[in-house]
Amino acid sequence: MERLRLAVLASGRGSNLQALIDAIAGGQLAAAIVGVFSDKPDAPALERARHAGLPARALRPRDFATRLEYDQALFEQIDQTGADLIVCAGYMRLISQPQVQPRVGRMLNIHPSLLPAFKGLHTHQQALDAGVDVHGASVHFLAPELDGGPVISQARVPALTDDDAATLGRRVLAREHPLLVQTLRLFAAARVALVDGVVHVDGHAMHAPLQLDQDDRLVHAAGAR
Secondary structure (H helix, E strand, O other): OOOEEEEEEOOOOOHHHHHHHHHHHOOOOOEEEEEEEEOOOOOHHHHHHHHOOOOEEEOOHHHOOOHHHHHHHHHHHHHHOOOOEEEEOOOOOOOOHHHHHHHOOOEEEEEOOOOOOOOOOOHHHHHHHHOOOEEEEEEEEOOOOOOOOOEEEEEEEEOOOOOOHHHHHHHHHHHHHHHHHHHHHHHHOOOEEEEOOEEEEOOEEOOOOEEEOOOOOEEOOOOOO
């Protein structure tokens, strides 16, 4: 079986990238990472990629006159990898519409909140300020708008009364890793697709995101089918 070819974009530590590297190496994910890209030359994610023997490249936004020119150069390089799927795993730049639109259905993002709640930055503090009991993470198809696009899967994490943004963030991050791996396993098995703006799994339209259970399995939300 041909392996799913992934291009990964990351701006920071790259812990989700490492989860993918480990899952592939351990035989849990039938994929190959064909390129890792960053907007920050000193991003630890690039070092993780190089340590794993993966192609890694940074393009600095300040080397380009506009965001559109930067994105065009970045995606020209991504396209050269022949990636089937582009995964934004902690990539902190909003990608311009001319690059997103032709790739709708082939670009994913992982976001540390239960979308559509708490878009943008500082999501854990946003959740605490709102007083929610449950927080989490989402994997969604990328859209031009900030943290937009149909949600494929989510992992829920309780927000505790003694949490601060750091403690809540650590627990969410621990669930992001299996959430991303398990979601990409669906893609590797050709089980998920975007059809007319709606997420389909196993050929059926989804009325609610899949949920990561305590055994790290993606299951249908209660009453969603």
